[in-house]
Amino acid sequence: MxxxxxxxxxxxxxxxxxxxxxxxxxxxxxxxxxxxxxxxxxxxxxxxxxxxxxxxxxxxxxxxxxxxxxxxxxxxxxxxxxxxxxxxxxxxxxxxxxxxxxxxLTRMNRVRSVSLEDHAMIVEAGCILQNVQEEAARHNRLFPLSLAAEGSATIGGNLASNAGGEQVLRYGNARDLTLGLEVVLPDGRIWNGLSPLRKDNTGYDLKHLFIGSEGTLGVITAASLKLFPLPRQQATAWLGLDTPQQAIDVLVLLRETLGDCVTSFELIGSKTLEQVLAHIVNTRAPLTEATPWSVLVEVSEAARDAQLAERFEAALGDAFERGLVRDVMIAQSSEQAHALWHIRDHVPEAQRRDGPSIKHDLSVPISQIPRFIEETGAALEAAFPGIRLITFGHVGDGNLHYNQSKPAGQSDADFRAQIERVHEIVHEQVAKMSGSISAEHGIGRLKQDALMHYKDPVALDLMTRVKRAFDPDTLFNPGRMLPADKK
Ligand SMILES: Cc1cc2nc3c(=O)[nH]c(=O)nc-3n(C[C@H](O)[C@H](O)[C@H](O)COP(=O)(O)OP(=O)(O)OC[C@H]3O[C@@H](n4cnc5c(N)ncnc54)[C@H](O)[C@@H]3O)c2cc1C
Structure with a gap:
């Protein structure tokens, strides 16, 4: 024609x-x-x-x-x-x-205000997370959201995906750190909900609809964020363990002994550590002898006279005497602490350099983590002999990044052909333990099929109605999170 x-x-x-x-x-x-x-x-x-x-x-x-x-x-x-x-x-x-x-949103990068008395700051959505942390610190305050992509990720993206990261255990995720939002709606109206209020029970709390909505309901243009006292003391240690159960037991012990000071508690499997040491320069094993599991733990305290380092050392000594840890390395300087975090923060990059991988960002109740790792690992190894289990995560939040790399010698194409079956084994196990198939990365286009399969049908129906109410013409991020035809 x-x-x-x-x-x-x-x-x-x-x-x-x-x-x-x-x-x-x-x-x-x-x-x-x-x-x-x-x-x-x-x-x-x-x-x-x-x-x-x-x-x-x-x-x-x-x-x-x-x-x-x-x-x-x-x-x-x-x-x-x-x-x-x-x-x-x-x-x-x-x-x-x-x-x-x-x-x-990257040109919208101004800090609009910082209030020491309100313990709050108002920033535009395109502010880089690391810049927000640094601005808070300049005012002697802490903005605790922290993740490996913080040098590039923006506050708007953090909130739209309800980011978690490395300090959720103590301070909560992006949702918990938000006091108010400014949002442009799909019809172009502006909702000014930039409140610094900590208490406001005047109806539905609309900010929570936009947080975690992945750009499907509105464009976040600014946010009012919670600030905290800046920690004056910090201590970091690397623990060598034999089992994930020991990690849970150490976490319980540390929280009972040190209370809210426990800020981060990151589990790292031996194959995960091996990948980082193999692919990332300036890394070396923190302990002389390799152990099947490691934990990177950080404690922090705002009070001056808390003698945190001594209390931390005593608690770890107690864990050692009870046989919960095999080896401990306590960082003696901020450089040593930084080197330990360098290992943890480069796990995703090491995996990227290693070749193709199958990824899961899941959560189960903390108490179920050892069982999840044991049963799912056994099922995967039985189905795909030699598959490498790259396990790490924010275990204090019940959140595992449970990834798989290909066995030595397998072609990329053969490994990729197994993706759906691997997802199925992992997600079935998550469902059995009443967990979530997406703990912090969201749904986007990647996990839409799994969402439709595993999410409660009533919840899916309510989500669809919310989308329709805010965006009747499906113009904001169509086909992300909910399928386009489910508007
Ligand atoms: C190395 C690495 C480590 C990571 N570690 C973590 C981690 O520990 N925890 C974690 O939770 N995530 C992690 N992530 C994922 C990612 O960094 C976070 O999801 C981050 O919050 C995304 O921010 P962004 O600005 O890059 O958003 P983008 O990637 O640009 O967008 C993410 C989503 O939000 C929407 N969006 C973006 N900005 C807005 C806005 N202003 N208004 C409305 N919608 C918007 C987009 O449409 C998209 O759906 C990691 C990523 C990498 C690469």
């Missing part, structure tokens, strides 16, 4: 008019359309979902975000909100249609 030249001209000029409209709102520098410049916005961190954007638009004020959203709504153009693009569920990059506009 011949193309109608008029139709082409008119659709091209409509497209041009749309892009001109975007440029009018954000200025010419705020719209990216060149292929070479688009690439970093179009690929997700893991490279699993390469896509094509109609344009990337980079507003610098809330008013500009609202105007962009109104224009997209008028033209029925789908919008993909994006922060640092470090998300691991395929929710932040465009699909392959070339229709979607990526709305990047």
């Amino acid at each position: 011949l193309r109608d030249p008029h139709a082409e001209t008119s659709s091209t000029s409509t497209a041009d008019a749309f892009l001109s409209g975007l440029r009018e709102i954000v200025g010419p520098q705020g719209v990216v359309t060149e292929a070479a410049d688009l690439e970093r916005y179009e690929r997700d961190w893991r490279g699993n979902f390469p896509g094509r954007a109609r344009a990337v638009v980079r507003p610098s004020t809330t008013g500009q975000v609202a105007a962009v959203v109104r224009l997209c709504a008028a033209e029925r153009v789908p919008v993909v909100p994006q922060g640092g693009n470090t998300g691991l569920a395929g929710g932040s990059s465009p699909d392959e249609s070339g229709r979607e506009v990526v709305l990047s």
